[in-house]
Amino acid sequence: MNALGVEQFPDYKVPGVQHVDFSPYESNGGSIVAIAGEDFVVIAADTRLSSGYSIHSRDQSKLFKLSPHTVLGSTGCWCDTLSLTGLMKVRMQMYEHTHMKTMTTDAVAQMLSIVMYNRRFFPYYVSNILAGLDKDGKGVVYSYDPIGHCERATYRAGGTAGSLLQPVLDNQIGYKNQNLAADQLPPLTKDRAVSVASDTFISAAERDIYTGDSVLINIITKDGIEQKTLQLRKD
Amino acid sequence: MMNNAFAQPMWLNGPAPGQFYNFMGGNTQAELPRELTTAGPFGTKHSTAAITTGSSVVGIRYAGGVLVAADTLVSYGSLARYQNIDRVFKINDKILLGGSGDFADIQSIKRSIDQKMIEDQCCNDGVVMKPKSLASWLTRVLYNRRSRMNPLYIDVVVAGVDEAGVPFLGNVDLRGRAYDDYVVATGFGRHLALPLVRERKPKDRDFTFEEASNLIRECMKVLYYRDTRSIPQYTVGICSASDCSVKGPFKVEENWTFAETVEGY
Numbered sequence: 001m002n003a004l005g006v007e008q009f010p011d012y013k014v015p016g017v018q019h020v021d022f023s024p025y026e027s028n029g030g031s032i033v034a035i036a037g038e039d040f041v042v043i044a045a046d047t048r049l050s051s052g053y054s055i056h057s058r059d060q061s062k063l064f065k066l067s068p069h070t071v072l073g074s075t076g077c078w079c080d081t082l083s084l085t086g087l088m089k090v091r092m093q094m095y096e097h098t099h100m101k102t103m104t105t106d107a108v109a110q111m112l113s114i115v116m117y118n119r120r121f122f123p124y125y126v127s128n129i130l131a132g133l134d135k136d137g138k139g140v141v142y143s144y145d146p147i148g149h150c151e152r153a154t155y156r157a158g159g160t161a162g163s164l165l166q167p168v169l170d171n172q173i174g175y176k177n178q179n180l181a182a183d184q185l186p187p188l189t190k191d192r193a194v195s196v197a198s199d200t201f202i203s204a205a206e207r208d209i210y211t212g213d214s215v216l217i218n219i220i221t222k223d224g225i226e227q228k229t230l231q232l233r234k235d
Numbered sequence: 236m237m238n239n240a241f242a243q244p245m246w247l248n249g250p251a252p253g254q255f256y257n258f259m260g261g262n263t264q265a266e267l268p269r270e271l272t273t274a275g276p277f278g279t280k281h282s283t284a285a286i287t288t289g290s291s292v293v294g295i296r297y298a299g300g301v302l303v304a305a306d307t308l309v310s311y312g313s314l315a316r317y318q319n320i321d322r323v324f325k326i327n328d329k330i331l332l333g334g335s336g337d338f339a340d341i342q343s344i345k346r347s348i349d350q351k352m353i354e355d356q357c358c359n360d361g362v363v364m365k366p367k368s369l370a371s372w373l374t375r376v377l378y379n380r381r382s383r384m385n386p387l388y389i390d391v392v393v394a395g396v397d398e399a400g401v402p403f404l405g406n407v408d409l410r411g412r413a414y415d416d417y418v419v420a421t422g423f424g425r426h427l428a429l430p431l432v433r434e435r436k437p438k439d440r441d442f443t444f445e446e447a448s449n450l451i452r453e454c455m456k457v458l459y460y461r462d463t464r465s466i467p468q469y470t471v472g473i474c475s476a477s478d479c480s481v482k483g484p485f486k487v488e489e490n491w492t493f494a495e496t497v498e499g500y
Binding site: 021022024025026028049054056057058059060077078079082083122 | 284378406408412
């Protein structure tokens, strides 16, 4: 029982050792899709909050406006989402007061990664997608894993139906496997981004029981954030 | 001492004169508050089971106020142990709290909240805590406890009105998960009462007071018929801009005449 000089616990129960039957985590479901364009970014999330076969709320926004040009979508363990977004808002306010300016989307993206990694050994059980305009006004999407790995992308799906939605986006937004030359790719319009995002959610609601009720869509441009809702199936 | 990964040799880390030898070889625990730890060389076993429990709480928001109802039973396992205990509390003139889950934990959190209300009063500035603030505070307390793996086994309904008279109805569970909606239920109410209320919700408007109070009566009846951990007596908290109080106890209108027609058991 002495591997690498570190003594291990034996297989039988040691008196006093913690044997917990409480799980600090819970999956509360929900999906997010974000698509970035040249001068805009669209981020959408469904509004169902559930656990197991129970639907707690059919009208819970999972999009958090962090600044006039940055929106965070967060799903997973809802209590972790609440804590994480609360902490992000506090940290952004501190930045604003010390530096007399609003954080850029790229800075928020970096900070979110650090805040998440701070809990490396007791992670926030959340799937985050950050959407916004960078300092040049270009649309950007950042996606994260629960321990803070951060990747910049142009489109991303996350949450319980993330694995269902991502291949659709690969095909419809990334034009993957369509044998198109790089200069033949049609430019992405705002309307197309919104309609693809809407369609993916309609499809996800058919197959994922944790996605449904309605979708909130935020369209971020230099003029502000436009909000739209789309009803989904509620069963 | 086979579990002591970094045991120090016997006499090197010896006792100071007049002190006892520390057989943990210097592995002293950092001091945590008493309620968070128990003494133990290998860690801490926290209580993770509810003992005395309250069943469902049902809350409905209507135009101008909220209703919160819970039966007056606190069970001890399957024993209907305490049959006359209010589980809906008036916190202040703007807040009601309905508690289910471990009743000892409910009483504990209730004491902390009452202490906060006294501190609020001591300021004598006329500022009264709003239901949203209390719900938010509860998420922080419960989230902290769950993060320490020592949760309070409760599921509470926070309801009330803010200073503008806008009603609020929310739920916070043992992990600190929180949301607010026009209907909230805990325990079996989540399966039995929630669908009943959602089915009757008009799309274009809020419930009226009459609709809400009829629904509460209906919900408590269904819960009494189908939840084995319930009794036919309940209290209802009402909070609006003009009134905040807990009414009752009320009796469920029982009707068992159909029982005579049931055959084959």
